[in-house]
Amino acid sequence: MAKPKVATASLAGCFGCHMSILDIDERILKLIELVDFDKSPIDDIKKFTGRCAIGLIEGGCANEENVHVLQEFREHCDILISVGDCAINGDIPALRNNIPLKECLEEAYLNGPSVYNPEKTIPNDKELPLCLDRVYPCHEVVKIDYFLPGCPANAEIIWQALVALLNNKPLDLPYEIIKYD
Amino acid sequence: MSDQITFTIDGVEVKAKPGQTIMQAADDAGIYIPRLCYHPELTAHGSCRVCTVIVNGKPQTACTQPAAEGMIVENDTPELLEHRRNLVDMLFVEGNHLCMFCERSGNCELQAMAYRLGILAPKYPYFYPDKPVDSTHKDIFLELNRCILCGRCVNASKDVDGKGVFDFVGRSIDKKIAVNSDKNLKDTTMAVTDKAAQVCPVGSINKKGTAFKIPYGSDIEHKK
Numbered sequence: 321m322a323k324p325k326v327a328t329a330s331l332a333g334c335f336g337c338h339m340s341i342l343d344i345d346e347r348i349l350k351l352i353e354l355v356d357f358d359k360s361p362i363d364d365i366k367k368f369t370g371r372c373a374i375g376l377i378e379g380g381c382a383n384e385e386n387v388h389v390l391q392e393f394r395e396h397c398d399i400l401i402s403v404g405d406c407a408i409n410g411d412i413p414a415l416r417n418n419i420p421l422k423e424c425l426e427e428a429y430l431n432g433p434s435v436y437n438p439e440k441t442i443p444n445d446k447e448l449p450l451c452l453d454r455v456y457p458c459h460e461v462v463k464i465d466y467f468l469p470g471c472p473a474n475a476e477i478i479w480q481a482l483v484a485l486l487n488n489k490p491l492d493l494p495y496e497i498i499k500y501d
Numbered sequence: 502m503s504d505q506i507t508f509t510i511d512g513v514e515v516k517a518k519p520g521q522t523i524m525q526a527a528d529d530a531g532i533y534i535p536r537l538c539y540h541p542e543l544t545a546h547g548s549c550r551v552c553t554v555i556v557n558g559k560p561q562t563a564c565t566q567p568a569a570e571g572m573i574v575e576n577d578t579p580e581l582l583e584h585r586r587n588l589v590d591m592l593f594v595e596g597n598h599l600c601m602f603c604e605r606s607g608n609c610e611l612q613a614m615a616y617r618l619g620i621l622a623p624k625y626p627y628f629y630p631d632k633p634v635d636s637t638h639k640d641i642f643l644e645l646n647r648c649i650l651c652g653r654c655v656n657a658s659k660d661v662d663g664k665g666v667f668d669f670v671g672r673s674i675d676k677k678i679a680v681n682s683d684k685n686l687k688d689t690t691m692a693v694t695d696k697a698a699q700v701c702p703v704g705s706i707n708k709k710g711t712a713f714k715i716p717y718g719s720d721i722e723h724k725k
C-alpha cells in the first residue's frame with residue numbers, strides 16, 4: 321500500500337514551525353517510513369501530485385497568494401492543520417491588523433526612519449501578490465481541522481499530532497506540551 | 502446558629518464557616534474551582550464568570566455566592582468545562598494576546614487557565630482591537646492589549662492602597678481601564694510598591710526591568 325502523503329506550506333510565517341518539523345530529530349527517519357512528503361518546502365515539490373492525508377499550514381494569510389495556497393491545500397488534503405501561532409492568530413504579522421494598510425505601506429516605503437526611496441514609490445508590480453487589508457488566521461479563510469499552537473509549535477506537539485492522526489487515533493495532546501510561546 | 506455549614510461539591514461533603522463563599526470553602530477543602538478575576542486578598546469582583554458553578558440547579562459565581570447549609574454544588578462537569586472554555590476563548594479574541602513576546606508568558610493566569618482547559622485555539626473570530634500602551638511611569642508600564650478587565654487593580658488601588666489610581670470607564674465592548682489623571686500613569690500617585698502593581702493576573706500591569714524572569718515553558722500557576 322502506498323504511504324499516506326503529507327504536504328506543508330509556509331504562508332505569512334517565518335519558517336520557524338518548519339524548523340520545528342525538522343526538530344523532531346532522528347524521528348524524521350521514522351516519519352519518512354510513515355509518510356511521503358508531497359508539495360512542501362522540505363522537498364521543494366511545488367505542485368500537488370495527488371491527494372494528501374495531512375496538510376500542515378504555517379503562517380496566516382497576509383496576501384492574496386497566501387489565500388490561494390491555503391485554498392489549494394484545503395482542496396487537496398483530507399486533514400488540514402494550523403501549525404503555530406501565526407496560522408492560528410496571525411501573531412507578529414497581525415500586529416498591523418489595527419493599523420490601516422495604507423499607513424503600513426507608507427511607513428514601510430516612504431516615512432520610516434531608515435527608508436531610502438528617492439522615487440517615492442510603493443511597490444505595485446502586478447507580479448507582487450496584493451496585501452490583504454489585514455492578516456487573517458487560517459480558520460477564518462478555510463475550514464481547519466486541528467490546531468497546534470506555539471511560537472514555534474514545538475517538535476513534540478507536531479510529532480504527537482502526526483503520529484495520532486496517521487494512525488487514526490483521536491488527538492489527545494498532553495497538558496505539558498500545549499504552549500502558546 | 503450553628504457555626505458550621507455543610508454542603509456538597511460534586512457529591513463531596515464540604516464544611517464552611519458562616520460568611521464564607523463557596524470559593525473560600527472549596528479552597529479550604531482542597532477542591533479547585535477554576536477562577537480568573539478572583540484574588541484571595543481582594544474584594545471579589547465576580548466579573549469573569551469563570552468560577553461559575555451550578556448551585557441547586559442555578560448558575561452562580563463561586564467567588565461571590567455564600568456557602569449555605571445543604572446546597573448542592575456542581576463544579577467539575579462537561580457543561581461547565583465548555584462554559585469556562587467559551588469565556589476564556591472570548592477573553593483571548595477580545596484582546597491582543599501574543600504570548601510569544603509577552604513579558605508574562607509562563608507566569609500568566611489567563612494563559613495557565615487556557616492550558617488547563619486544553620484550549621488549542623479560540624473558537625471565535627479575533628477582534629484585533631486597537632488598545633493603548635502607557636509606558637510613561639518610571640517603574641511600571643500598562644499594556645492594555647492584554648487587560649481582561651478583572652478589576653483587581655481597581656479594587657487593590659481603592660481598598661488596599663487607598664488611592665483609586667484605576668477605574669473602569671465605558672460600557673460593554675468599550676469598557677476599559679483608565680487611570681486617575683487627565684494624562685498618563687506617571688501623573689497619578691501610583692508607586693511600584695502599591696498592591697495594585699502586584700495583582701494583575703496577566704501582562705497588563707507590568708514592572709519595568711523584570712521581564713522574562715520566568716523561563717520559557719515553566720508556567721508556575723494553576724498546574725494540575
Ligand code: SF4
Nearest residue numbers: 598600603606609704
Ligand atoms: S497576558 Fe497572558 S495570555 Fe495574554 S499575551 Fe501575555 S502571557 Fe499570553
Ligand code: SF4
Nearest residue numbers: 648649651652654701
Ligand atoms: S489591568 Fe490587570 S488587574 Fe487591572 S483590570 Fe486589567 S487585567 Fe485586571
